[in-house]
Amino acid sequence: MKLAFIGIGNVGFSLANNLQKKGHDIIIAHSDPESNSIVNALQKNNHFKVMLPQQAVDASDIVFLAVPFNANEEALQTLQFTGKTLIDCTNPVGSGITHGLESKISGAEKVQEWAKDAEVVKAYTIYGFENLEDSNFSDYNVKPVMLIAGNDSRSKDRVATLNTDLGFETLDVGDLSQSLHLEHMTLLWINIVRANGHHPNFTWAYLEK
Template sequence: MKIAFIGIGQVGSALASQLLSLDHTVTIAARNSNSDSVKTALAKYPELQVSSPQEAIAQAEVIFLATPFTANQAALAEVGDLSGKILVDCTNPVGVNLTHGLKSEQSGSELVQSFVPHAKVVKAFTIYGFENFEHNTYPGYGNLKPAMLIAGNDVPAKQVVSTLCQQLGWEAVDVGNLSMSLHLEHMTLLWIKMARVQGRGANFVWAMLQR
């Protein structure tokens, strides 16, 4: 599958490297191919390709948005037409003192959807820090896999993202339409507070048990 990344920081690099290992074609949509983040990613993962935003997006089947949340609108404005494209929103609106950056009045993913109304936005690859996107294996639990909760309004798009989740070793859990992203963003804040503030560390994930 041809996949493009808008944003290639810690989250983007972690996901891109794992997708590369599965033989997907991964391209960085880069306005500046000499930026520090692009050079860092290429130094670590030389198999990554780099193209202009418009070219990378035009060729991609799935696009990952992994920029800082405040950069989303400007970044999406640069990439051209996203009509019909699957856009995986990996961003979170984190506010002052680890509060919800949109005051819980709207999910960040719904705001992203308003920027690209004709794209198929799916919230995924949030709720954890980048460390678990680099390495999500937790031995000792039998066949139980860590859960990746996703949300979106387009069912076929969610099926594509679910397949990517499964390939990457996650159990994809569809929590509903895009408005449910608000709850996933609060799960991210909970994870950050537990991992970073309370000092629990990054090596924990959520799982889903069913009778």
């Protein structure tokens, strides 16, 4: 598939690099191809293409949103998605590692407000970028799980396909409003790792019998 990335920092690059190695075409959406983030990304993987944001969206099958949450509205306000899948990889984190929207609404629902003509799916947020770089836990005969939420079943099926490429099992937790609970899982992971010093190379798993 052709995958466009709005944001190519730690999370965006980890996903883009991994998916490019799995055979997907990666397009970075950016208005300045000479920016430091673009130069750094291309130095690490020269298979990426760079296009202006709307051109990147138009050329892609799926769009990843991976900028800091506070930049989401500005990044999305001029773009037209015409029903394309938009994966929200962002989290509204407030001071003291709290929910940045006071848990009144999920960040993903705000993304849907700002990108009304997109089919938003929440994914790739419950872990740090380290587990997007390498999701392999083969020594334990179990795959990590990626929890996703969204209102459009077709879009969630497409994200599930990408999850398989990345080495994750998929658990669909329901409609987009469920993203609030995924964002709380993110805060838990951040508290454990970033605030309290636990190593980042751990994930959740889904066991069923």
